[in-house]
Amino acid sequence: MKTVNVVILDSNEDFTNELKAYFDASSEFSICGSSGNGNTGISLIEQFKPDVVILNLVLSGTDGLGVMDHIKKNKLGCTVIVVSNFGDDKIVNTAIAHGAAYYFVKPVSAENIAARLKDILSRNVPAYNATAEVRDKRRAASLDEKISNIFISIGIPPHIKGYQYLREGIKMAIEDPSIINSVTKQLYPEVGKKFSTTASKVERAIRHAIEVAWNRGRVDAINAIFGVRVYIGSERPTNSEFIALVADKLILEDLV
Numbered sequence: 001m002k003t004v005n006v007v008i009l010d011s012n013e014d015f016t017n018e019l020k021a022y023f024d025a026s027s028e029f030s031i032c033g034s035s036g037n038g039n040t041g042i043s044l045i046e047q048f049k050p051d052v053v054i055l056n057l058v059l060s061g062t063d064g065l066g067v068m069d070h071i072k073k074n075k076l077g078c079t080v081i082v083v084s085n086f087g088d089d090k091i092v093n094t095a096i097a098h099g100a101a102y103y104f105v106k107p108v109s110a111e112n113i114a115a116r117l118k119d120i121l122s123r124n125v126p127a128y129n130a131t132a133e134v135r136d137k138r139r140a141a142s143l144d145e146k147i148s149n150i151f152i153s154i155g156i157p158p159h160i161k162g163y164q165y166l167r168e169g170i171k172m173a174i175e176d177p178s179i180i181n182s183v184t185k186q187l188y189p190e191v192g193k194k195f196s197t198t199a200s201k202v203e204r205a206i207r208h209a210i211e212v213a214w215n216r217g218r219v220d221a222i223n224a225i226f227g228v229r230v231y232i233g234s235e236r237p238t239n240s241e242f243i244a245l246v247a248d249k250l251i252l253e254d255l256v
Contacts, residue, residue: 004121007053008054011059012056023110023114033047042062045071045076052080052121065095068098079117081101081103084106092148093149096145096148102144115196116164156213160205162209165202166206166210172187173244173246174250177251183239203239
């Protein structure tokens with residue numbers, strides 16, 4: 001993968017320095033500039049035309065949403081990763097609607113941000129097939145958004161690890177439905193490999209994410225999403241059942 005040029009827009013110097021130190025130590029990323037001011041950030045984006053912009057929604061001058069609107073309006077083609085202190089569902093949805101490819105809630109490590117960036121950028125196809133590249137980007141964005149909306153609706157917060165692992169597992173089940181019959185031997189290890197962790201930690205984190213949703217008491221919302229009364233009261237699906245439910249729903253809606 002070519003070197004990925006990055007602009008960081010965040011007023012927290014400690015967080016910005018952490019990202020810089022991590023990315024500077026990697027041959028895969030290059031920091032073009034950073035600022036806690038949205039107006040300065042727009043100038044940096046226009047000057048360097050980075051591949052990725054990592055930004056906080058709260059910036060002096062133009063805020064993060066305004067920066068994303070500028071990127072979209074001027075077709076600057078940056079992948080935007082939001083890293084925010086706020087995990088409210090409406091804020092997450094608003095950021096996604098303004099063009100965020102992914103939304104992290106602080107605290108989050110530079111390592112996790114880099115892993116997600118690699119995952120998002122690796123979905124690009126060769127430049128010689130521009131039409132297919134655009135189509136694949138739109139498809140991936142649509143699928144990511146749909147899965148995120150389902151998670152938000154049923155109460156799975158984006159800052160827990162199980163959120164990322166579940167989303168990856170669902171994508172794998174969409175691409176190969178038969179993998180649901182081999183979650184322990186295949187799905188968990190592959191997700192673990194992608195996020196540099198173990199299969200057992202993936203399994204526990206996914207189970208925790210599902211427990212969080214059910215403990216929030218949104219069973220009615222869950223049943224509404226799947227169109228039938230799937231679960232009653234405290235009854236909870238297994239990891240594989242939940243992944244299969246979401247994957248089947250998206251396949252049937254012809255989103256893949």
